[in-house]
Amino acid sequence: MAEPRTAPEESAREEGLAFLEPRVHAEGFPVAQVFGYAGSIILTFGSFFLVTRHLMPPVVLLAVILTLAVGQAALQLGVFMHIRESRGPAWQIVPLGLAFFIALGLIGMSVWIMMFKAGVS
Amino acid sequence: MALPGWMLYLIHTLFPANTRRPTELGADVLIIATGAILFYILIIKGRWRHVWTEWITTVDHKKIAVLYLIGALAMLFRAGVDALMLRTQLALPHQGLLSALEYDQLFTTHGTIMIFFMAMPFIFALFNAVIPLQIGSRDVAFPRLNAMSFWLFAFGALLLNMSFVVGGSPSAGWTAYPPLSENVFLPGVGQNYYLMSLLIAGIGTTMTGINFVVTILRMRAPGMTLMKLPLFAWSALMTSALIIFAFPPLTVALSMTLIDRLFQSSFFTLGHGGMPMMYVNLFWLFGHPEVYIVVLPAFGIFSEVVATFSSKRLFGYEVMVASLVSIMFLAYGTWVHHFFTMGAGPAVNAFFGLSTMLIAIPTGVKIFNWIFTMWGGRIRMTVAMLYQMAFIPTFVIGGATGIILATVPVDYQFHNTYFLVAHFHNVLIGGTLFGLLSGMYYWWPKMFGMKLDEHQGKWAFWLFFLGFWVTFFPQYLLGLEGMQRRMNTYPFGLGWHMLNVISTIGAFGMGAAFLVLVYNVVWSLRHGERDVTGDAWDGRTLEWAIPSPAPEYNFARIPVVNDRDPWWAMKESGATLANSLSASDIHAIELPKSTPVPFLLGASFFLFGFGMVFSWWYVAILGLLCVIGTLIYSGFNYEEHAMLSADAIRGTEASLGRLQA
Amino acid sequence: MSLPLAEEETGLAPGLPLELADDRESIKITGFWMFLVTDVLIFASLFASYAVYRSRVALAPGPAQVFHYGPVLLETLLLLTSSFTVGLAIWAMRTGRTRMLFFWLAATLVLGAGFVTSEIHDFTSMVGQGLTWHQSAFLSAFYVLVGTHGAHVTFGIVWAVTLLFQVARRGITPVTARKLYTFSLYWHFLDIVWVFIFTFVYLGGKIG
Numbered sequence: 005m006a007e008p009r010t011a012p013e014e015s016a017r018e019e020g021l022a023f024l025e026p027r028v029h030a031e032g033f034p035v036a037q038v039f040g041y042a043g044s045i046i047l048t049f050g051s052f053f054l055v056t057r058h059l060m061p062p063v064v065l066l067a068v069i070l071t072l073a074v075g076q077a078a079l080q081l082g083v084f085m086h087i088r089e090s091r092g093p094a095w096q097i098v099p100l101g102l103a104f105f106i107a108l109g110l111i112g113m114s115v116w117i118m119m120f121k122a123g124v125s
Numbered sequence: 126m127a128l129p130g131w132m133l134y135l136i137h138t139l140f141p142a143n144t145r146r147p148t149e150l151g152a153d154v155l156i157i158a159t160g161a162i163l164f165y166i167l168i169i170k171g172r173w174r175h176v177w178t179e180w181i182t183t184v185d186h187k188k189i190a191v192l193y194l195i196g197a198l199a200m201l202f203r204a205g206v207d208a209l210m211l212r213t214q215l216a217l218p219h220q221g222l223l224s225a226l227e228y229d230q231l232f233t234t235h236g237t238i239m240i241f242f243m244a245m246p247f248i249f250a251l252f253n254a255v256i257p258l259q260i261g262s263r264d265v266a267f268p269r270l271n272a273m274s275f276w277l278f279a280f281g282a283l284l285l286n287m288s289f290v291v292g293g294s295p296s297a298g299w300t301a302y303p304p305l306s307e308n309v310f311l312p313g314v315g316q317n318y319y320l321m322s323l324l325i326a327g328i329g330t331t332m333t334g335i336n337f338v339v340t341i342l343r344m345r346a347p348g349m350t351l352m353k354l355p356l357f358a359w360s361a362l363m364t365s366a367l368i369i370f371a372f373p374p375l376t377v378a379l380s381m382t383l384i385d386r387l388f389q390s391s392f393f394t395l396g397h398g399g400m401p402m403m404y405v406n407l408f409w410l411f412g413h414p415e416v417y418i419v420v421l422p423a424f425g426i427f428s429e430v431v432a433t434f435s436s437k438r439l440f441g442y443e444v445m446v447a448s449l450v451s452i453m454f455l456a457y458g459t460w461v462h463h464f465f466t467m468g469a470g471p472a473v474n475a476f477f478g479l480s481t482m483l484i485a486i487p488t489g490v491k492i493f494n495w496i497f498t499m500w501g502g503r504i505r506m507t508v509a510m511l512y513q514m515a516f517i518p519t520f521v522i523g524g525a526t527g528i529i530l531a532t533v534p535v536d537y538q539f540h541n542t543y544f545l546v547a548h549f550h551n552v553l554i555g556g557t558l559f560g561l562l563s564g565m566y567y568w569w570p571k572m573f574g575m576k577l578d579e580h581q582g583k584w585a586f587w588l589f590f591l592g593f594w595v596t597f598f599p600q601y602l603l604g605l606e607g608m609q610r611r612m613n614t615y616p617f618g619l620g621w622h623m624l625n626v627i628s629t630i631g632a633f634g635m636g637a638a639f640l641v642l643v644y645n646v647v648w649s650l651r652h653g654e655r656d657v658t659g660d661a662w663d664g665r666t667l668e669w670a671i672p673s674p675a676p677e678y679n680f681a682r683i684p685v686v687n688d689r690d691p692w693w694a695m696k697e698s699g700a701t702l703a704n705s706l707s708a709s710d711i712h713a714i715e716l717p718k719s720t721p722v723p724f725l726l727g728a729s730f731f732l733f734g735f736g737m738v739f740s741w742w743y744v745a746i747l748g749l750l751c752v753i754g755t756l757i758y759s760g761f762n763y764e765e766h767a768m769l770s771a772d773a774i775r776g777t778e779a780s781l782g783r784l785q786a
Numbered sequence: 787m788s789l790p791l792a793e794e795e796t797g798l799a800p801g802l803p804l805e806l807a808d809d810r811e812s813i814k815i816t817g818f819w820m821f822l823v824t825d826v827l828i829f830a831s832l833f834a835s836y837a838v839y840r841s842r843v844a845l846a847p848g849p850a851q852v853f854h855y856g857p858v859l860l861e862t863l864l865l866l867t868s869s870f871t872v873g874l875a876i877w878a879m880r881t882g883r884t885r886m887l888f889f890w891l892a893a894t895l896v897l898g899a900g901f902v903t904s905e906i907h908d909f910t911s912m913v914g915q916g917l918t919w920h921q922s923a924f925l926s927a928f929y930v931l932v933g934t935h936g937a938h939v940t941f942g943i944v945w946a947v948t949l950l951f952q953v954a955r956r957g958i959t960p961v962t963a964r965k966l967y968t969f970s971l972y973w974h975f976l977d978i979v980w981v982f983i984f985t986f987v988y989l990g991g992k993i994g
Binding site: 028034037040041044045048051052055056062065066069070072073076077080081083084085089090091092095096099100102103104106107110111114115118 | 820
């Protein structure tokens with residue numbers, strides 16, 4: 005078995021893209037998974053609780069529960085999907101970050117554009 | 126004799142009255158003639174086995190490139206004929222050659238085919254032919270997926286093209302805006318054809334985007350960091366990223382229209398709270414990035430061509446890369462400029478007008494860098510270089526008229542006039558098509574092992590270039606005179622007559638250029654100058670370091686790259702790869718195996734699409750089951766690769782004169 | 787002189803999990819991330835449509851009258867738990883425990899099937915009340931957004947069943963490990979999409 009031509013860390017640094025250096029999770033007892041599951045349950049049902057209790061004005065409430073949803077997405081990506089694991093630079097971080105940015109722009113801009121008051125309906 | 130009921134039903138559904146006109150019957154004759162020729166070659170001459178094993182089941186990126194190129198040129202012919210028919214109809218006022226419906230169908234298929242089935246496959250042909258060689262790789266990241274992309278394109282194109290003679294063409298324009306494209310206004314199968322063929326080809330395109338992003342990120346030769354990547358590869362990376370981000374909104378917009386048409390939902394209908402403008406929003410969310418999807422590869426091609434034929438290093442590499450990246454970003458923030466007149470309000474329009482003008486900055490930077498690359502170089506006027514030289518002024522004028530259109534109040538005047546038509550043909554032909562033809566002449570020796578004849582090529586170029594300006598410059602004036610696009614005829618006395626005649630003459634000049642081009646290709650395949658060195662143009666990048674055409678495995682050994690123009694640097698130090706490998710350097714190579722799965726997947730999707738078009742649910746479900754079955758079969762097939770023995774490689778290298786004695 | 791030749795790698799890289807250790811298989815994982823990027827944009831377009839069409843209810847009832855929160859909470863719990871079990875399946879795979887892998891993967895499938903059943907039941911009862919997607923743009927956007935997610939889950943179940951057969955036949959190899967790993971990425975991604983559907987569509991409908 006030959007040695008790999010470049011160690012993963014080297015190639016990420018060679019590109020001058022240190023933030024793409026991969027990090028592989030050690031797998032003992034699945035503590036992270038258990039905490040991730042607990043976290044996702046708490047976040048989801050927490051936002052349900054907030055909505056049913058009408059503790060905040062609607063706009064604030066929507067913002068808060070969407071923030072909780074983003075938090076949970078980050079939790080899934082980090083704990084379960086091991087987003088930083090790769091052989092060589094963890095390239096997926098760049099397009100995935102772009103995708104979330106463009107998705108946000110797509111939804112926000114579409115709502116903004118379609119608020120017009122033209123005759124077509 | 127009375128035919129049975131089901132047969133009458135089939136005849137009336139598949140061949141309704143609007144497919145029994147002279148143009149369609151002429152097409153029928155052509156199809157039958159082509160079919161007969163194919164039958165003769167495949168069955169009578171017994172070539173079907175060769176075609177099946179070498180071409181249909183292939184997963185080799187170089188052969189897939191040839192298939193894409195054949196498809197693109199065939200589609201260029203079909204959509205070009207559409208354009209000539211349109212221009213003939215418009216040459217004189219009150220012309221009656223085409224009915225309004227026929228005219229609508231022709232401009233719809235002209236636009237759809239030129240964008241989706243000519244420009245896209247032409248780009249993928251060059252990506253496939255060049256990118257793996259340029260980055261020092263043996264194939265793309267996913268060879269089988271690559272073949273699937275091709276067959277989805279091919280069967281999508283087949284579906285759209287057969288609409289002309291089976292069932293009726295789409296006729297709502299290449300953008301297919303609702304409510305016109307809804308069932309209420311266009312009840313036939315034409316729009317279903319449009320939707321299904323674009324959905325099927327769109328899946329293939331998305332997969333190609335994924336394939337090339339991963340290929341370029343993960344398969345570069347050691348030492349080739351991103352800042353040593355050739356610019357064509359950079360443009361391929363940015364194009365593929367644009368495809369990944371832009372095609373999903375199109376898929377969603379088309380699917381929603383399809384569900385509206387076939388299953389009575391209420392997305393874009395006029396009643397039930399539907400909103401047709403949401404389609405326009407989603408369509409241009411794809412449509413604007415698409416403009417850059419087709420033009421960025423041309424930028425990449427010109428960057429390679431100009432450096433090679435000026436015998437100079439490209440001027441301002443870092444800035445060229447930065448402007449590619451910033452164009453890719455800005456391309457997502459400008460889509461509303463396609464529908465300023467929708468009435469979204471001054472804030473929205475001002476925002477998108479400004480973001481559109483911003484794109485002129487990185488594009489201008491690139492223009493200057495190409496000019497500075499030529500400055501002081503030893504320029505060789507080959508056909509590829511001629512297209513590059515023609516591109517610069519043409520694209521600058523196209524870009525400048527684009528800035529005029531980006532000015533919102535002015536756009537309210539010019540929207541949907543011939544000024545707009547002239548503008549986008551100016552950038553799409555002057556940018557994309559000039560670039561693709563330049564790339565075709567430049568990389569032809571690498572793809573086929575012989576040069577295209579330069580003398581004939583220059584004839585084709587001048588006819589095409591002059592024909593282009595004679596066609597489209599009068600259209601700017603027609604737009605200023607107030608002529609609307611998509612009108613099938615016009616009355617006397619509006620002052621449009623002479624300009625339309627000139628424009629039509631120019632269009633036939635471009636048609637003549639296409640014929641010369643085809644003659645050039647056919648002549649050169651037989652008599653063209655063979656390229657025995659592998660380096661036909663005194664090139665700079667890695668693809669010129671290997672034989673033409675490249676052997677099946679591309680590189681017997683993968684090189685380590687230390688320079689931005691590795692092959693040029695090597696030649697500077699007096700080296701050639703030709704005598705460098707000794708027999709002991711060569712080891713066995715694992716190559717992907719041919720498989721019928723991609724072809725079968727395409728055929729299954731075709732069956733599914735055909736069933737959906739005619740709302741024959743059993744056929745559609747059968748097609749879908751075939752798709753799933755093919756995927757499962759493919760999943761259980763673990764024998765994707767085969768070894769090519771070291772001796773076979775040594776034999777090939779020796780026969781190419783690249784092995785040390 | 788000529789270009790220096792690269793040492794070409796063979797075999798598995800040390801210090802990496804099985805699915806990443808083989809170069810070719812690890813490239814497929816990168817490719818699958820790119821596929822997920824396209825899927826993010828598909829769902830973003832559907833969410834954008836839903837956001838625009840949310841208030842366009844025509845003469846049909848709006849979000850507040852249409853949604854049933856009992857089944858939705860059950861579906862959320864099922865999907866969150868299945869995301870946990872598929873995480874455990876990957877953990878079992880990486881520690882080389884094939885039987886435990888089978889157990890957690892099967893659990894994931896059962897939970898996923900429960901989710902799909904509940905959703906289909908919910909949709910059919912809505913259609914039974916006359917709430918078809920023909921009624922309003924809001925209902926069209928709702929059914930297509932949530933239905934696309936449901937179709938993804940259904941596809942995932944079929945995929946995982948074929949994976950179970952492959953693992954049973956071949957055990958945990960670099961190829962099967964990569965396939966299971968990409969399946970887990972797909973499944974967690976669907977969980978993320980569901981969290982946004984739950985928050986924006988269902989809870990947003992309650993807020994009004």
